[in-house]
Amino acid sequence: MTTMSNTRRGLPLTSSRIEKIFPKLTPAQIDRIAAHGRIRSVQPGEVLIEQGDTSVPFFVVITGELEIVRPFDAYETLVTVHGSGEFTGEVNMLSGRRSFFRARATKPGKVIELDHQQMLTLVQTDAELSDILMRAFILRRVELIAAGVGDIILIGSTYCASTLRIKEFLMRNGHPYSYIDLECDPDVQNLLDSFKISASEIPVLICRGQLALRNPSNQQIADCLGFNESVDQTHVRDLVVIGAGPSGLAAAVYGASEGLDVLVLETSSPGGQAGSSSKIENYLGFPTGITGQELAARAYLQAQKFGAHMLIAKATRLICDRKPYVIEFENGARISTRTVVIATGAQYRKLPLENLSRFEGAGVYYGATFVEAQLCGGEEVIVVGGGNSAGQAAVFLAQTAKRVYMLVRSAGLAASMSRYLIRRIENSPTITLRPQTEIVALEGDNHLNSAYWRNGRTGQTEKHEISHIFVMTGADPNTHWLNGCMALDSKGFIKTGPDLLPEDLGAAGWPLTRPPYLLETSLPGVFAVGDVRGGSIKRVASAVGEGSIAISFIHKVLQE
Numbered sequence: 001m002t003t004m005s006n007t008r009r010g011l012p013l014t015s016s017r018i019e020k021i022f023p024k025l026t027p028a029q030i031d032r033i034a035a036h037g038r039i040r041s042v043q044p045g046e047v048l049i050e051q052g053d054t055s056v057p058f059f060v061v062i063t064g065e066l067e068i069v070r071p072f073d074a075y076e077t078l079v080t081v082h083g084s085g086e087f088t089g090e091v092n093m094l095s096g097r098r099s100f101f102r103a104r105a106t107k108p109g110k111v112i113e114l115d116h117q118q119m120l121t122l123v124q125t126d127a128e129l130s131d132i133l134m135r136a137f138i139l140r141r142v143e144l145i146a147a148g149v150g151d152i153i154l155i156g157s158t159y160c161a162s163t164l165r166i167k168e169f170l171m172r173n174g175h176p177y178s179y180i181d182l183e184c185d186p187d188v189q190n191l192l193d194s195f196k197i198s199a200s201e202i203p204v205l206i207c208r209g210q211l212a213l214r215n216p217s218n219q220q221i222a223d224c225l226g227f228n229e230s231v232d233q234t235h236v237r238d239l240v241v242i243g244a245g246p247s248g249l250a251a252a253v254y255g256a257s258e259g260l261d262v263l264v265l266e267t268s269s270p271g272g273q274a275g276s277s278s279k280i281e282n283y284l285g286f287p288t289g290i291t292g293q294e295l296a297a298r299a300y301l302q303a304q305k306f307g308a309h310m311l312i313a314k315a316t317r318l319i320c321d322r323k324p325y326v327i328e329f330e331n332g333a334r335i336s337t338r339t340v341v342i343a344t345g346a347q348y349r350k351l352p353l354e355n356l357s358r359f360e361g362a363g364v365y366y367g368a369t370f371v372e373a374q375l376c377g378g379e380e381v382i383v384v385g386g387g388n389s390a391g392q393a394a395v396f397l398a399q400t401a402k403r404v405y406m407l408v409r410s411a412g413l414a415a416s417m418s419r420y421l422i423r424r425i426e427n428s429p430t431i432t433l434r435p436q437t438e439i440v441a442l443e444g445d446n447h448l449n450s451a452y453w454r455n456g457r458t459g460q461t462e463k464h465e466i467s468h469i470f471v472m473t474g475a476d477p478n479t480h481w482l483n484g485c486m487a488l489d490s491k492g493f494i495k496t497g498p499d500l501l502p503e504d505l506g507a508a509g510w511p512l513t514r515p516p517y518l519l520e521t522s523l524p525g526v527f528a529v530g531d532v533r534g535g536s537i538k539r540v541a542s543a544v545g546e547g548s549i550a551i552s553f554i555h556k557v558l559q560e
C-alpha cells in the first residue's frame with residue numbers, strides 16, 4: 001500500500017493515481033461548472049454536508065479548504081482535505097444516496113455549489129468534465145472499499161452463512177464497510193457490549209454508529225442504508241425495468257439516455273448472474289476479460305449518470321388488467337408505469353440433496369467470486385457442472401485452490417462448454433475432471449466438511465473431505481410472480497414477438513391490430529429481455545443487446 005504524499009492529509013491510498021482521484025480543475029473548467037450553480041462563501045466550522053444526508057450538493061473549492069470526515073461516536077476519522085481547484089463527492093453523488101461522510105469548511109473561503117440535479121446535468125452535457133468527475137468518483141469509491149471505510153460496520157464470522165450473504169450484498173452493491181470478525185478480533189467484545197449485542201446474535205450491522213441490525217435481510221440492509229430513499233415512488237413512470245442484470249441495466253442505460261423516465265427494480269444487487277462471474281472473457285471490447293462485478297458496477301453508474309433510478313426491492317406481482325400497469329413489491333408498495341421491461345433472468349438449479357440448505361453459504365456456493373475464493377485458498381474444492389460458468393469457476397479457483405475437482409454428469413465437456421475453456425481445463429495441472437459423476441450426500445456440522453460422489457458408470461461411491469462446493473448447473477426462469485399475465489413456454493420462459501402464436505395472442509386477449517413487436521410479450525407495452533425470454537441465448541452480450549433493442553420499441557409504444 002502506498003501512502004499519500006506528505007502534502008495530502010487523510011486516509012492512505014492503495015492507488016498511485018492521486019492526480020486522477022483528486023484532480024485539480026483548471027480555471028476554465030471551474031468557470032464552466034460555476035455556470036451550472038452558484039458561488040457562495042463558507043466560514044470555518046460550517047458543515048456543508050452531514051453524514052446520512054441524501055441528494056447532497058456538489059462543491060468545488062475556489063478558495064479555502066473543505067475537510068471530509070467520518071464521524072463515529074464522539075470521534076471523527078479524517079478521510080481527505082480538498083483544497084482550491086478540488087471537488088467533493090464519490091459515487092453516491094450520482095445516485096443521490098446518503099452521504100457516508102461529513103464535509104466541513106476549515107478556513108474562510110468560496111465554493112461553487114451545484115444541487116443534485118444541476119450536477120447530473122453537468123455530467124450529461126459536458127464530456128470533458130464528465131470524464132474527470134466520473135473517474136474521480138469511481139476511484140474514490142474503490143479506495144473507500146479497499147480501506148473498508150464507509151458508514152457501516154459488519155460484525156460476523158467466517159463460518160457463518162449469513163455473514164457471507166451480507167458481505168456479498170454489500171460488495172455487489174459496491175458499498176464500503178468495515179468488517180470485524182468474531183473469531184479473530186480481540187476487541188470485538190467491547191463493541192458488542194456498547195450496542196448490547198450478544199455473540200450469538202451475529203451477524204450484526206451497525207449503521208452510521210447508531211442502529212444495530214441483527215442478521216438483517218437484504219431489504220432491511222437496503223432500508224437502513226437508505227438505498228431507496230431518494231426515489232419518488234408516487235408518479236407514473238415511462239418505463240419500469242424489473243431486474244438489474246446485464247439486460248435490465250442495458251435497458252436502463254439506453255432508456256434513460258434517450259430521455260425516458262426510468263426506474264429499475266432489483267431484488268438484491270446490480271449485475272444478476274453475470275455479477276457472480278469471476279471473469280467474463282468473451283464480452284466484446286474486453287480482450288483481457290472483466291469481472292462480472294466490475295462490468296455491473298460500470299453499467300450501473302452509467303445508468304445513474306443518465307438519470308435512471310434504482311430501487312432495491314422485489315417485484316411480487318404485475319397488475320396487468322389496467323393501464324398504466326402497476327407493479328407490486330414484497331412490502332406491499334406499488335408503482336405505476338406505462339411500459340415494462342421484464343429482465344428477471346433465471347435462478348440457479350440446486351442439487352437434489354436433503355440437507356443442502358444447511359450448507360448453502362457454509363460450504364455450498366452458487367457463484368465463484370473473490371469473496372468465495374478467499375474462503376478456500378490452498379484447499380481442495382469441487383465445481384459441479386459442465387457449462388461455461390462451471391468452466392470459468394474451475395479455471396478461476398484453480399489459481400488459489402490446492403485442487404479443483406470438476407464433476408459433470410455427461411461423458412465429457414465438449415457438448416456444453418466453449419472450446420477455449422476446455423483447453424484451459426485440460427492444460428491446468430490443478431483441475432481434475434470427473435465425468436459421469438454426481439454428488440450424492442453432504443456431511444458437516446456448522447460447515448460442510450465432506451462430500452460423497454458416485455460414478456454413474458462404475459456405480460462406485462467415494463467420500464472426500466472437502467469443505468467447498470461450487471454448484472454451477474444451470475437455471476430456471478424467474479417468472480412465477482407474473483401470475484398468468486402473459487404467455488409462457490412449456491419451461492416457464494416468456495414468449496415474445498414472432499414466437500407468439502395466434503392461439504397465444506387469442507388466449508391473452510391481445511387487443512391491438514398490429515402484431516407484437518420483437519421482444520414484446522402477449523401484453524402490449526410489456527417486453528421481456530435476456531435469460532428470462534424463451535429462446536434467448538444465455539450470454540451477456542445477447543442480454544445487453546436485447547435490453548438495448550427493447551428501448552426502440554418502447555418509444556413506439558409510448559407514441560401509440
Ligand SMILES: Cc1cc2nc3c(=O)[nH]c(=O)nc-3n(C[C@H](O)[C@H](O)[C@H](O)COP(=O)(O)OP(=O)(O)OC[C@H]3O[C@@H](n4cnc5c(N)ncnc54)[C@H](O)[C@@H]3O)c2cc1C
Pocket residue numbers: 242243244245246247248265266267268269270271272273274275276277278279280281282283313314315316343344345346367368388389390392478481529530531532537538539540541543
Ligand atoms: C457464474 C456465471 C458465469 C457466466 N459467465 C458468462 C460469460 O463469461 N459470458 C457470457 O456471455 N455469459 C456468461 N454467463 C451468462 C450470463 O451471465 C447471463 O446470460 C446474463 O447474466 C443474463 O442476463 P439477464 O439480465 O437476462 O439476467 P440475470 O443476469 O439473471 O439478472 C436478472 C436479475 O433480476 C433480478 N430479479 C429476479 N427476480 C426479480 C424480481 N421479482 N424483482 C426484482 N428483481 C428480480 C435478479 O436478482 C437478477 O439481478 C454466466 C453466468 C453465470 C451464472
